[in-house]
Amino acid sequence: MVAPDRRYRERMPEALTQTLPPFIAPLANLVALLLAIGFRRNRAVLILLVLALSAAAWAGYPAAVVGREDAVPMFAPWLLLAAAALPERGLFARRNLVLLAAIAIAVWLSVAAPVHVWSALHAAFPLGALPWSARAIASGLIVIAAALCLLRWVLGGAAMEAGLAVVLACAAIAVLPVAHGGGPTTLALLVAGAAAVLAVLYASFRMAFIDTLSGLPNRRALDEALARLSGNYAIAMIDIDHFKRFNDSHGHDAGDLVLKAVAAQLRDLRGGRVFRFGGEEFCVLFGGAHSRGAAAVLEAARARVEQMRVRIRSAPNPRRRSQAIRKNEASDVRVTISIGLAARDAGGRSPGEVLKSADQALYRAKGKGRNDLVIA
Secondary structure: OOOHHHHHHHHHHHHHHHHOOOOHHHHHHHHHHHHHHHOOOHHHHHHHHHHHHHHHHHOOOOHHHOOOOOHHHHHHHHHHHHHHHOOOOOOOOHHHHHHHHHHHHHHHHHHHOOHHHHHHHHHHOOOOOOOOOHHHHHHHHHHHHHHHHHHHHHHHOOHHHHHHHHHHHHHHHHOOOOOOOHHHHHHHHHHHHHHHHHHHHHHHHHHHHEOOOOOOEOHHHHHHHHHOOOOOEEEEEEEEOOHHHHHHHHOHHHHHHHHHHHHHHHOOOOOEEEEEEEOOEEEEEEEHHHHHHHHHHHHHHHHHHHHOEEEEEEOOOOOOOOOOOOOOEEEEEEOOEEEEEEEOOOOOOOHHHHHHHHHHHHHHHHHOOOOOEEEO
16 A cells, blocks of 8 residues: 555656646746847757747647647757757858748748648658657657767867757657656756756856866956955966967967966865966965965975976977977977965955065066066
8 A cells, every 4th residue: 555645755746747837838948048049159049949939839839839739749850950960150140040941931831831731741750751659759869969969068068068968858858759748748848948048057157257278267257256355365376487489489279288287287276266367377366274375385386387298289380480390290398387476464455456466476486587486
């Protein structure tokens, strides 16, 4: 005999899906679509446009689509697969316009196609020659679209791609034969819309506050952190030595590799928050008790960078015809950093003043021959 509380728990998911209003999934996807438009996430716009239209069709909006809810597994998988495969371009780029036209045609066919045309489409899409159900095929096609986004995330690390993979995985669940419309479909599309909202917001946050090259918080994030500093703290400014000369000799691609390597060494400084200040400069904030041990932590980081070797492929400088290093010839290079450190004193200096003192200490370190730590 099933206990009453257990029976109640088993019925909770079913009760939840039955009580969801039909408009909630289209609304969630519409909100995500508007956010994607606002933040210019154009591939997300195309994917979310298809999902918003699909959710509206399954919810019975407009009334003309009632009875033709199979339009979603017929058309949506191909549209989602095309949107996932497209590169990120302007919303009205030529390829995107072709896809937008295809979406418009799919909407028109769903609403206004004659009965005999609809019957022919129903027999042909998504892959009518296959023995499996249309919903199963549609779900598989959307899974492929999700895999494309996941692959883009693995190769490029863009947070938006991971979010789109989750959104498309929810869409694939929504069209499964076991969902078959109603509550489960509404719930899956609602989760897709919510995941899309979070993905757009998180990706836009990273774009605003995270430096793409190094993966560290950027200057804007530093300004926010400086505004919140209080109590005891120390600020360090770090500069990669002779970086401009390095770029001129080996090329900007090699310079980017060096920036990434130094950022990786600085990323996990004990007690410090590391920011990319700009160019070849980094800034580190030490708060509270960690400020007293900042010098030792930074000196250890300087020694690690000095011992590090970075494998690069140099590009020839067109101004130096006699350059011995050929393009794509690999070599290991040595990198050093100079550091200036300043702490808040009893006079209660502001974070801006401490930052300026750290910058002045950095210039003294460079004046002493570089590869050194100077404390203001």
